[in-house]
Amino acid sequence: MIETEALCKTYGELTALDAIDLNVDEGEVYGFIGPNGAGKTTTLRILTTLLQPTSGTARIAGHDVWEQRDYVRSLIGYLPDAFGVYRDMTCTEYLHFFAAAYGLPEDGRKGLVHGLLELTDLADKQDALVDQLSRGMQQRLGLARTLVHDPKVLILDEPASGLDPRARVEIREVLRELQRMGKTILLSSHILSELETLCTRVGILDKGRLIAQGPIDALIAEHTSEDLVYLHSNDDLRAAVVLLEVPGVIKATAIPDEERVEVLATKGLDLAAIATQLASRDIGLRHLERRPPTLEEVFIQLTET
Numbered sequence: 001m002i003e004t005e006a007l008c009k010t011y012g013e014l015t016a017l018d019a020i021d022l023n024v025d026e027g028e029v030y031g032f033i034g035p036n037g038a039g040k041t042t043t044l045r046i047l048t049t050l051l052q053p054t055s056g057t058a059r060i061a062g063h064d065v066w067e068q069r070d071y072v073r074s075l076i077g078y079l080p081d082a083f084g085v086y087r088d089m090t091c092t093e094y095l096h097f098f099a100a101a102y103g104l105p106e107d108g109r110k111g112l113v114h115g116l117l118e119l120t121d122l123a124d125k126q127d128a129l130v131d132q133l134s135r136g137m138q139q140r141l142g143l144a145r146t147l148v149h150d151p152k153v154l155i156l157d158e159p160a161s162g163l164d165p166r167a168r169v170e171i172r173e174v175l176r177e178l179q180r181m182g183k184t185i186l187l188s189s190h191i192l193s194e195l196e197t198l199c200t201r202v203g204i205l206d207k208g209r210l211i212a213q214g215p216i217d218a219l220i221a222e223h224t225s226e227d228l229v230y231l232h233s234n235d236d237l238r239a240a241v242v243l244l245e246v247p248g249v250i251k252a253t254a255i256p257d258e259e260r261v262e263v264l265a266t267k268g269l270d271l272a273a274i275a276t277q278l279a280s281r282d283i284g285l286r287h288l289e290r291r292p293p294t295l296e297e298v299f300i301q302l303t304e305t
Helices: 040-047 069-075 091-101 106-119 135-146 165-180 192-198 216-223 236-245 271-280 295-302
Strands: 002-011 014-020 029-033 055-060 076-079 153-157 184-188 201-206 209-215 226-233 249-255 260-266 285-291
Touching: 002 040, 014 040, 014 209, 029 040, 029 192, 040 055, 040 153, 040 184, 069 076, 076 135, 091 106, 091 135, 106 135, 135 153, 135 165, 165 184, 165 192, 192 295, 201 216, 201 295, 209 216, 209 295, 216 295, 226 236, 226 271, 236 249, 236 260, 236 271, 271 285
Parallel strands: 029 184, 029 201, 076 153, 153 184
Antiparallel strands: 002 014, 002 055, 201 209, 226 260, 226 285, 249 260
16 A cells, blocks of 8 residues: 655655665554654655656556646545644644645535544544644644545654643544554654554654664564563562573672562573572572563664664
8 A cells, every 4th residue: 555665765865765665554553663854754755746756656546646746635534643633623723724625525524524533533632623622632633634525544753742641642543543544654653652552553664764664563573572571479679690601691680679689691581490490599480581682672772773
């Protein structure tokens, strides 16, 4: 549904994008991540027809985003990181305005606007001025605005930026509903823990290059070689010392404030070896668990300078 081939963007001697090959399948939620300045927003602006690439191609549903940009605009809904709102309008007026801007028939706008307010959980705010909405509600209204023409593809740049935890959960639930509706979603975000629960695949961009792309579980498995194990014992300080004798344990650190030991070990270390070692030294074990590696850890590892 979204595809780029050798996509490049340069500004004089500066290369913002360096031969990006991005692929997002129909109906998936694709997380697009990278450090600040990596080229994410540049990529999104090209895909949304706002910026002409220097070379390479980008297509939405098989249509070139620059050569066929008028048609591509009918296929996409774009929510930028910072978007303007008409603050002296009500939510209903705001959505009616954009429905009219898209040329939608007047007799169908009322039902459309009501449906969008229901979808984004803003029905009870339909007569509220935009200026009276919280930041999270304004984000949901912005998302409703991107949906007025029923686009096949949503391109969202940091939709949860600056939101409190409850508002982030609300945005996430709306995105899940849109995925169930069959929308293809390209999502840029710095909140990697949320992407792990939402996205089917991710791409990691660094210094203008796409350095990794694929299902989250596969990326984590490919790029991690160590496990982190947590345990609670009746003598954490001594446990941290004796565990260093276990083959495969790289580091063991007692965390007195949290009354636990953190063990860094080679991937796949048998936890029974830890329990056996502690038992052999008469150290009581109360709790032992392996903490799975995270997307954030892979991201940090791959983008280290």
